[in-house]
Amino acid sequence: MFVIYIKEIRSFLSSLIAYIVIITFLVAIGLFMWVFPDTNVLDLGYANLDPLFFIAPWVFMFLISAITMRSFADEKRAGTIETLTTSPVSDLNIILGKYFAGVTLVLFSLIPTVVYYFSVRYLANPVGNIDSGAILGSYIGLLMVGSSFVAIGMFASSLTDNQISAFIISSLLCFFFYSAFDYLGELNIFADLDYVISWLGMYFHYQSISRGVLDTRDAFYFLSIIVFFILLTKTVFGSRKW
Amino acid sequence: MSVIVDHISKIYGEQKAVDAISFQVNKGEIVGFLGPNGAGKSTTMKILTCFIPQTSGQASVCGHDVINDSMEVRRKVGYLPEQNPLYLDMYVREYLMFMASLRQLGARSGSRVDSMIERTGLTLERKKKIGQLSKGYKQRVGLAQAMLHEPEVLILDEPTSGLDPNQLVEIRSLIRQIGKDKTVILSTHIMQEVEALCSRAIIINKGKIVADDSIAMLQGKLGKSSRLTVEFRDPVHSDLLKKIDGVSQVDSLGDKKFALLGSPVDRIKEQVFALAVNQQTILLSMQEEEQKLESVFRELTQNAPVTSKKVKSK
Numbered sequence: 001m002f003v004i005y006i007k008e009i010r011s012f013l014s015s016l017i018a019y020i021v022i023i024t025f026l027v028a029i030g031l032f033m034w035v036f037p038d039t040n041v042l043d044l045g046y047a048n049l050d051p052l053f054f055i056a057p058w059v060f061m062f063l064i065s066a067i068t069m070r071s072f073a074d075e076k077r078a079g080t081i082e083t084l085t086t087s088p089v090s091d092l093n094i095i096l097g098k099y100f101a102g103v104t105l106v107l108f109s110l111i112p113t114v115v116y117y118f119s120v121r122y123l124a125n126p127v128g129n130i131d132s133g134a135i136l137g138s139y140i141g142l143l144m145v146g147s148s149f150v151a152i153g154m155f156a157s158s159l160t161d162n163q164i165s166a167f168i169i170s171s172l173l174c175f176f177f178y179s180a181f182d183y184l185g186e187l188n189i190f191a192d193l194d195y196v197i198s199w200l201g202m203y204f205h206y207q208s209i210s211r212g213v214l215d216t217r218d219a220f221y222f223l224s225i226i227v228f229f230i231l232l233t234k235t236v237f238g239s240r241k242w
Numbered sequence: 243m244s245v246i247v248d249h250i251s252k253i254y255g256e257q258k259a260v261d262a263i264s265f266q267v268n269k270g271e272i273v274g275f276l277g278p279n280g281a282g283k284s285t286t287m288k289i290l291t292c293f294i295p296q297t298s299g300q301a302s303v304c305g306h307d308v309i310n311d312s313m314e315v316r317r318k319v320g321y322l323p324e325q326n327p328l329y330l331d332m333y334v335r336e337y338l339m340f341m342a343s344l345r346q347l348g349a350r351s352g353s354r355v356d357s358m359i360e361r362t363g364l365t366l367e368r369k370k371k372i373g374q375l376s377k378g379y380k381q382r383v384g385l386a387q388a389m390l391h392e393p394e395v396l397i398l399d400e401p402t403s404g405l406d407p408n409q410l411v412e413i414r415s416l417i418r419q420i421g422k423d424k425t426v427i428l429s430t431h432i433m434q435e436v437e438a439l440c441s442r443a444i445i446i447n448k449g450k451i452v453a454d455d456s457i458a459m460l461q462g463k464l465g466k467s468s469r470l471t472v473e474f475r476d477p478v479h480s481d482l483l484k485k486i487d488g489v490s491q492v493d494s495l496g497d498k499k500f501a502l503l504g505s506p507v508d509r510i511k512e513q514v515f516a517l518a519v520n521q522q523t524i525l526l527s528m529q530e531e532e533q534k535l536e537s538v539f540r541e542l543t544q545n546a547p548v549t550s551k552k553v554k555s556k
Contacts, residue, residue, distance in 0.1 A: 003343040015331055079327030083387065086291045086323075087344040088316040241295050 004089070004097025009104060012067075018105055021063050025109045028059050033116060047124035048131060049116055053138045053210060057145050057178055057202075060106070064146060065170035067105055068153025069163045071098045072237065076161040091237050095154065095230060102150035110143065134212035141209035144222040145202055149174045151229035158236040177225065178202045244269045244395050244425035245290065250299035251449075252285050259285040261449035262299065269394075272421040274436035274457075275429040277446040278543050283429040284324050286446070287399050290427070291321040304394055317345070320393030324400050326384040330373035334364055334383055337372055338390065345391040358386040362416065378409035385413065389420060396420060398428040402435060414439055433536040447543040460538050468507040469531040472514055473499045476523040486513045498526075 012018035032039045032055045039051045075081040084094060121130045149170075156170035157163075181201025185194040198204045202225070205218040245267040252260040260282040267273050277283050289296045290303060292312040300307065306314040329337055335355060342351035359368050362382040367375055372383060381401065388396060401417065402410050417426060418439055430436060436443050436457065443460060445453040453460060472483075477497040484492050489504040504510055507530060518525040 003340065007340050010336070011329070011331065078329070079323060079325055080329055082288075082293055082323040082327060083321070083341070084344075086293050086316055086319070086321050087341070088313050088346065089344055090313075240293075 001089075001093040001097045001100075004094055005101050005104075008071075008098050008101030012101065012105055017067060018108075021067055021105060022109045022112070025056075025059055025063055026112055029055060029113060041120060042123075047120050047129055049113075049120060049135055049138065052113060052116060053142060056110075056142055057206065060142075060146050060149050061171055061174045061178065063109075064102070064106065064149040065153050065156070065167050065174060068102055068150055068157050068170060069166040070157065071102070071154050072158040072233075073161050073163045073166045077163075085240075091234055095233050095237065099150060099154060099230060102154065103147050106146035106150060107143065110139065110146070131212065134210065137212040137214060138210040140214065141206045141218075144209070144219070145178065145206055148177070148202060148222055148225045148229070151226045151233070152177065155229045155233045155236070158233045178206075243267070244271075244304055245427065246300075246302050247286070247290070248300045250286070250289060250296045250301055252282070252289060252294070253297045258449050260289075260296070263446065263449070263451050264299075265444055265451060265454055267395075267425055267427060269425050270421075270423060271442060272417070272426040272428070272440045274440035274443040275427055275446065276431075276433075276436060276443055276539055277429075279431075281446045281543070282449040283446060284399055287321075287397050287427070287429065290395075291319055291397055292316055293323075317391070318394045320388035320391065320396045322384045322388040322396075322398045322401055326381055328372045328380060328383060328387075331371060333369060333371055334375070335359065335368045337383065338386060341387045342390055347391060354390055354392075358390055361389075362386045363412065377404050378406060378413075381405060381409070381413065385416065393424065395425045395427070398426065400429055400431070402430065402432065410435075433539060445539060445542050452542040453538070468503075468505065469537075470502040470504075470507060470510060470514070471495070471499070471527070471529040471531065472502065473526040473528075474518060474521075474523045475526055476521070478517075478521055478523065482517060482521070483514070486510060486517065 009018075029052055033049075033051045034040050034042070037043065039055070041047075041049070041051060044050070072081070075084065085091070117130075117135060121128055124130050152173045153166075153170040156173060157166040159169060160166050179201060182198045182203045184190065185196075185198035185201075187194075190197055202222070205221045208215060209218050243266050245265075247263060247265050249262045249264050250260055251258065251262050263282070263286065275283050275286070285294075288294045289301055290308060292308050292315055295309055302308065303315045304318045306318070308315050329340075332340065338355040338358065339351060342355050347354055359365055362385055364379065364382055364386065367379050372380060375383065381404075385398075385401065388398065398417070402413050405413060414435065417428065420426065421439070428439070440457060442456050443453070444451060475498070478500075480492050480494050480500060483489060483500055483502060486502075486504075488506060488510050489502050491503040493501040493503075495501055502510060502514070511528060511530075514528065515525060
């Protein structure tokens with residue numbers, strides 16, 4: 001697993017994907033956070049990072065799909081999957097190696113935004129008047145959303161040998177699991193079920209963690225999503241043997 | 243026995259790619275796997291390397307079953323897939339180091355990689371990206387990768403396709419060198435290659451083995467039956483030629499020119515001459531064609547029962 005992990009990280013770095021993803025993420029988030037009139041913290045009047053935590057999942061939806069789209073699609077197209085799977089490594093090791101490489105990239109794109117926390121903390125009146133607990137919770141939530149997106153993206157990539165298809169499927173699935181349930185819950189026909197339906201979506205749990213309350217149920221929800229998609233990926237990946 | 247294949251079949255949907263084939267390969271043998279495109283060569287190789295499982299039958303490599311003991315098989319086998327897939331954005335040495343760690347070579351990785359780079363003549367290219375290499379050099383990287391962990395069995399799917407004649411000679415001598423103490427199974431379309439490299443050939447057609455014999459035996463079997471092209475001055479009816487003792491087939495190449503197949507060739511020659519005298523015509527030419535492995539291949543895989551039915555021993 002470690003061998004695959006290192007190889008994936010190296011290929012992120014050598015193909016410039018890592019830099020492009022991190023820069024794009026930071027530029028997009030930076031603009032929303034500090035520049036755009038309706039969303040910037042300065043005009044908002046509250047010393048928090050809400051714009052960051054609101055926009056980041058939407059940016060991740062596309063960026064993470066872009067990171068993961070090649071993970072299996074490219075290997076299948078180039079045929080390198082054959083050398084990989086005829087080496088003495090199990091399918092699960094290959095998948096986990098690639099998965100953790102993706103999560104690492106997400107983590108590294110989030111780390112620079114910690115600077116925002118200190119900036120806002122300094123700008124607050126009085127200085128340091130900021131809800132650190134809620135922000136820490138939101139970071140954990142965001143990392144969980146990102147990790148789930150990586151699992152979804154890998155699954156999408158395992159379905160096809162075309163990167164564009166993988167990207168589109170992945171973005172769609174990410175969107176669906178992130179917020180579609182929340183919107184569906186608002187439909188009148190689900191009058192009594194609205195809570196249950198929005199509970200199925202990531203947004204519900206992300207919000208809950210963002211309040212700074214780390215509930216094991218929310219953590220368990222994200223963990224199940226990740227495990228579920230990794231197992232799906234394993235099934236699809238193993239389907240060459242059917 | 244290094245490789246034992248016992249009644250293996252592989253069915254893709256409706257199509258039978260491999261149909262109950264069986265063969266064995268001894269340690270130290272270089273076996274050529276021959277067959278037209280789509281005959282089932284690659285499928286058999288993919289089964290032996292644990293990439294896909296067979297539908298029925300059993301296969302084992304060095305005593306390990308390819309399904310139940312697949313990890314052990316993967317450790318013992320070096321595999322060069324068809325089309326030689328490589329990570330084009332990796333550097334030669336980086337790629338080989340990656341493959342070495344995948345194969346769990348540990349501390350030996352560095353020295354094994356360097357010695358393979360030297361043996362495959364990649365020393366000058368080791369710092370280049372694989373995508374920048376020419377086809378021949380890519381093929382060497384693929385071979386280096388397959389031999390990195392000193393596998394007991396080497397399975398090469400068309401190792402020399404697309405190489406120029408010089409590279410061909412070099413790669414062949416490399417394979418021959420390795421084949422001294424390793425078991426090698428290689429597939430190819432090129433007959434000279436089998437003649438030059440292999441001690442034995444397995445010819446496969448439409449998923450079935452049509453011949454499995456040593457090269458010398460395969461050539462010898464055909465040596466007995468030759469192709470004789472004869473030309474007369476006047477038209478001769480082909481039925482007369484068919485009546486000749488030992489002639490198994492007559493192909494008309496015109497009403498005066500015929501190709502005869504049969505054995506023993508010396509007796510046929512005499513009789514053809516006698517026939518010409520009988521018919522009061524003149525024999526203009528008589529040419530004996532040497533039947534090489536290429537003809538054996540064509541014969542066995544084109545469903546034209548030309549000489550003997552099946553060349554098979556054991």
